[in-house]
Amino acid sequence: MRDETIPEMSKDLCSRLLTDLENAKRPVMEAVKCSLDNSNYNPKVGYLTPGDKMVRTELNVSSVQKMSRAIFLLEIFLRNLETGAVNTKRELYYIAKGEVKHNPALKPLDFLDQTESDSVIDFICEMLECYREELNCFANDRGGQTYSNQLVVTETLPDGGKAVVDLSSLGTTPFQPKNRPQSLKLKAKKKIDFCLVVESEGTANTFVSNGFCKRNNCILMGAQGVPSNAVRGWCKLIQDELDVPIYFFGDLDAYTMQNIFRTLKAGSAASLIRNSDFSAPEVRFLGVLPEDIKKYDLNDYPVKETDVGEARALKKAADALKNDPFFKDKKNKGLSEILHWLLKNKRRCEQQAFFTVDPRDPTMPEKIIIEKIKRKNYI
Amino acid sequence: MAKQKITSSSTAEYFSKNLQQVGFSSPTKAVLTTLKEAVDNSLDACEDHEILPEIDVVIEKIGTGTLKNTDLIRIKISDNGPGLDAEEVTKVFGEYLASSKFGRGRCSRGQQGIGISAATTWAQLTSAKGATVITKTKGMRQAVSARVEVDIKNNKGLLKDKKSITWDRPHGVSVEFEIDGRIQLQGEGGLLTYLNGTALVNPHLNLTYKLLDQPKQKILRVTDKGPDIPEATEPHPHTMKLGEFIAFSHLFGRVTLKVWLKKAFSRITDNTIQEFIKNGLPKKYVDESIDKLSELQFKEVFGAIHKTELMAPSTRSVMIIGEEAFSKSVRRLGEVDFFSVVTRKPTICDFKPVAVEVAIARLKNLVRDGSEGNDPPVQVLRFANRVPLQFDKSACAMVKAIETVNWRAYGLQQPKDSLPNGPYVIALSLVSPFIKFKNASKETVDASDELVEEIRRTLIQAGQRLSRHIRKETKANDLEEKLRHIEQFCPILVDCLCRITKAPAARKKKANEGLVKLLGRDINLAKKQLEEAEVHAEKAKKSGKLQVVKKDEDETKEEAPVELEAETPDVEIKEKKAKPAPKKKTEKKQIEKVD
Numbered sequence A: 001m002r003d004e005t006i007p008e009m010s011k012d013l014c015s016r017l018l019t020d021l022e023n024a025k026r027p028v029m030e031a032v033k034c035s036l037d038n039s040n041y042n043p044k045v046g047y048l049t050p051g052d053k054m055v056r057t058e059l060n061v062s063s064v065q066k067m068s069r070a071i072f073l074l075e076i077f078l079r080n081l082e083t084g085a086v087n088t089k090r091e092l093y094y095i096a097k098g099e100v101k102h103n104p105a106l107k108p109l110d111f112l113d114q115t116e117s118d119s120v121i122d123f124i125c126e127m128l129e130c131y132r133e134e135l136n137c138f139a140n141d142r143g144g145q146t147y148s149n150q151l152v153v154t155e156t157l158p159d160g161g162k163a164v165v166d167l168s169s170l171g172t173t174p175f176q177p178k179n180r181p182q183s184l185k186l187k188a189k190k191k192i193d194f195c196l197v198v199e200s201e202g203t204a205n206t207f208v209s210n211g212f213c214k215r216n217n218c219i220l221m222g223a224q225g226v227p228s229n230a231v232r233g234w235c236k237l238i239q240d241e242l243d244v245p246i247y248f249f250g251d252l253d254a255y256t257m258q259n260i261f262r263t264l265k266a267g268s269a270a271s272l273i274r275n276s277d278f279s280a281p282e283v284r285f286l287g288v289l290p291e292d293i294k295k296y297d298l299n300d301y302p303v304k305e306t307d308v309g310e311a312r313a314l315k316k317a318a319d320a321l322k323n324d325p326f327f328k329d330k331k332n333k334g335l336s337e338i339l340h341w342l343l344k345n346k347r348r349c350e351q352q353a354f355f356t357v358d359p360r361d362p363t364m365p366e367k368i369i370i371e372k373i374k375r376k377n378y379i
Numbered sequence B: 001m002a003k004q005k006i007t008s009s010s011t012a013e014y015f016s017k018n019l020q021q022v023g024f025s026s027p028t029k030a031v032l033t034t035l036k037e038a039v040d041n042s043l044d045a046c047e048d049h050e051i052l053p054e055i056d057v058v059i060e061k062i063g064t065g066t067l068k069n070t071d072l073i074r075i076k077i078s079d080n081g082p083g084l085d086a087e088e089v090t091k092v093f094g095e096y097l098a099s100s101k102f103g104r105g106r107c108s109r110g111q112q113g114i115g116i117s118a119a120t121t122w123a124q125l126t127s128a129k130g131a132t133v134i135t136k137t138k139g140m141r142q143a144v145s146a147r148v149e150v151d152i153k154n155n156k157g158l159l160k161d162k163k164s165i166t167w168d169r170p171h172g173v174s175v176e177f178e179i180d181g182r183i184q185l186q187g188e189g190g191l192l193t194y195l196n197g198t199a200l201v202n203p204h205l206n207l208t209y210k211l212l213d214q215p216k217q218k219i220l221r222v223t224d225k226g227p228d229i230p231e232a233t234e235p236h237p238h239t240m241k242l243g244e245f246i247a248f249s250h251l252f253g254r255v256t257l258k259v260w261l262k263k264a265f266s267r268i269t270d271n272t273i274q275e276f277i278k279n280g281l282p283k284k285y286v287d288e289s290i291d292k293l294s295e296l297q298f299k300e301v302f303g304a305i306h307k308t309e310l311m312a313p314s315t316r317s318v319m320i321i322g323e324e325a326f327s328k329s330v331r332r333l334g335e336v337d338f339f340s341v342v343t344r345k346p347t348i349c350d351f352k353p354v355a356v357e358v359a360i361a362r363l364k365n366l367v368r369d370g371s372e373g374n375d376p377p378v379q380v381l382r383f384a385n386r387v388p389l390q391f392d393k394s395a396c397a398m399v400k401a402i403e404t405v406n407w408r409a410y411g412l413q414q415p416k417d418s419l420p421n422g423p424y425v426i427a428l429s430l431v432s433p434f435i436k437f438k439n440a441s442k443e444t445v446d447a448s449d450e451l452v453e454e455i456r457r458t459l460i461q462a463g464q465r466l467s468r469h470i471r472k473e474t475k476a477n478d479l480e481e482k483l484r485h486i487e488q489f490c491p492i493l494v495d496c497l498c499r500i501t502k503a504p505a506a507r508k509k510k511a512n513e514g515l516v517k518l519l520g521r522d523i524n525l526a527k528k529q530l531e532e533a534e535v536h537a538e539k540a541k542k543s544g545k546l547q548v549v550k551k552d553e554d555e556t557k558e559e560a561p562v563e564l565e566a567e568t569p570d571v572e573i574k575e576k577k578a579k580p581a582p583k584k585k586t587e588k589k590q591i592e593k594v595d
């Protein structure tokens, strides 16, 4: 942990910039370079960490706009931190617009659209090496609907009060994890055997309705596509606080492996500075595995190379094998072999294909999943 | 120079029924074609006799036409050319395939002996009046005025109301038609486009015109030197079609095939005739008189010639406008900001000699304010043997070539595979004694790969010259933008920083001063870059590569220093025979040069 608070760091930064200006010296803002070519992967650490490449922004006629905008938004963040107000990125975009509206002198700063303000927000985070959430900026909570008959969550509220949620009391209503995992504490009422993360939130719902959580002492979670910060932080919390094995169940295709599973397990290059709190390196890939197709006679189908999205995913997979330190590390050989298999066979198989095994038995997928866990049939 | 003999053949009936094929396909086109045929003839006649042309055009509405939706229009064109003898008048205006230009291998505007007779026919069919002609040659004491009608059945001209009159000039022809038509002034097919285009590629032309009720316009010549007319070379046999080949033989009467081939064509010697024989020319034809040969036998001769490889025709027969005259003429397009002109050395494309010239100009009146990026496509002016081509542009070799050039490399905007956008005019002139048109009405030049490539190279050269100026402008805009940036952002940045750090007013003042100092250095750098770009452009201008129009500027210098040679695309030009370079490669090279 760093020993300075965000407001302190910000003030130091501004004071340094000001001093440089007074001395007619070009101030420089430095931010971590958040890209794959600055990502390191150490199997002992388990997630992608930043290398030492920095993006230097030196003040000149071309960068003066970016710098002014950054300091302008930083002032808004500092005000929020002081008052405890929180905002989404979209709200911040409108707040910035409002400031400009009320002070015509700021007109040149005006953001034309939200992507402009978003990128300045990201720049500030990369510069201060902090999370957006630490600046009281939250994305809306998305994904991560969670069910369990054993799990109890205690949330520390902004006013210091506590809320205790016993998930078993929610029935088939899911628990929605928060973007700020730091404020949550977990406890198991009874021993929890495993946590299952299902790629499709819909399929997770089906499992619950069919009694999955009644029959198993578990935590069941829907990821809903590329995991949000909420989902990533939540998985990390479960891993750290409960020490239960976590399994991921999703489609067998390049996109799922690369974008969804890798992000869950080791974070992403775009979020290098936050991967330590937003990845769960212990999570295992339960399937669909290439071998499952034969074993359970699953319906798979060829990847349409004419489909732009699928073709791009394949190309990205090939790139990942070459450049992504996560897939290049021998610790993740099993996973990179799946990518190789996908590239070679150009076939894909969806998680829902387990429903074809016995169309009359709605619990068939559950049975297969439990069997796979028992037999350690995962990667 | 001696006057050429005018020969005639075949019937007028075909053409009277197919006038749409030769430019009379609509009332609007009828007016343009009539004007065009007459003006082209005047220019050709003056050129043949080395007279500086003075052409006067009047077009007016005088009533309603007999055809639906037409007006009765009077078109009158007068020139100061050599004039025609009274006997010739009927042939010229009333007989088809009567021409002095046939088979000469010259870059004349007219080639076929159809043009003006078709105009007479249209006039006769719509207003029952034919053409009214005044003519005077140097030798005639008085001018002759007469009406010519086409005897369609016999392909003969009929002369009516012939009388002697006194005329205001020593020699020349004036012709007047009354026809059904409609007048379109502007736009691609417009009369003004034709007239201004004609002036552009004929810098030595004095043109006055009065259209409808608009005030009379005068376009003055910008050079007193007519084009250098190359020695006419004999046609190359490979550039002819069978029909032309046979018709050409009629010009020579009773000579043996051998004599005819050697005398009437270029690149044929005794040796080549031996080659023809090897390639299937029956030996006995060689000493046969050509007027005895049947069409079938001509076909055999023609076949053997085409099977034989011959030396490419000489490029000497091609005439050009020239960069100097073209440069002066460009300014007659309107208020020109800057422009570049390139004349390529004549070369061989598809076995025919051809020369390509281009002028690219930015016109003030086309510049639209504040609509960066939404400019319409550039205006393209196409010319074949100095005649404007006004229809069917998309299939034309010239437009195709423009589309293949990467104009973005020169600072113009361009959607993919399209014409570039912006307030520019691209005038492309193709000169060749044998231009291959796509159709009989001579409106689009056939887009062969070799020709497109040659045009493309010309455009690339012109684009490079132009880009120097465009880049200078971008730099200037940059500088302005940077200055604005600084004024706007500096106070905001310092204010914010001071508020966050709670700095006192003294620090704020000092920081502001520091900031101004810092950015001042940037500005100086930008200014220096701009100056360098300016010097560059200036240099280019001096060397004749780029021309910027200033109010009080004297005429551009002609001398082309060594630098010109060194900087224009090099190897490619000199090796004429080199295969068209793969597109990508050339482009890359060009971009590197620009940098």
Ligand SMILES: Nc1ncnc2c1ncn2[C@@H]1O[C@H](COP(=O)(O)OP(=O)(O)OP(=O)(O)O)[C@@H](O)[C@H]1O
Binding pocket: B006, B037, B041, B042, B044, B045, B079, B081, B082, B083, B084, B092, B098, B099, B100, B101, B102, B109, B110, B111, B112, B113, B114, B115, B116, B117, B173
């Ligand atoms: N204004 C003129 N002054 C002198 N001679 C003329 C004039 N107009 C026409 N002629 C003569 O009349 C001939 C026939 O003209 P016409 O326009 O019919 O055919 P062309 O110009 O040879 O070919 P094209 O059909 O391609 O125009 C010309 O070849 C030229 O010798």
Ligand SMILES: [Mg+2]
Binding pocket: B037, B040, B041, B109, B110, B111, B113, B115, B116
């Ligand atoms: Mg003619």
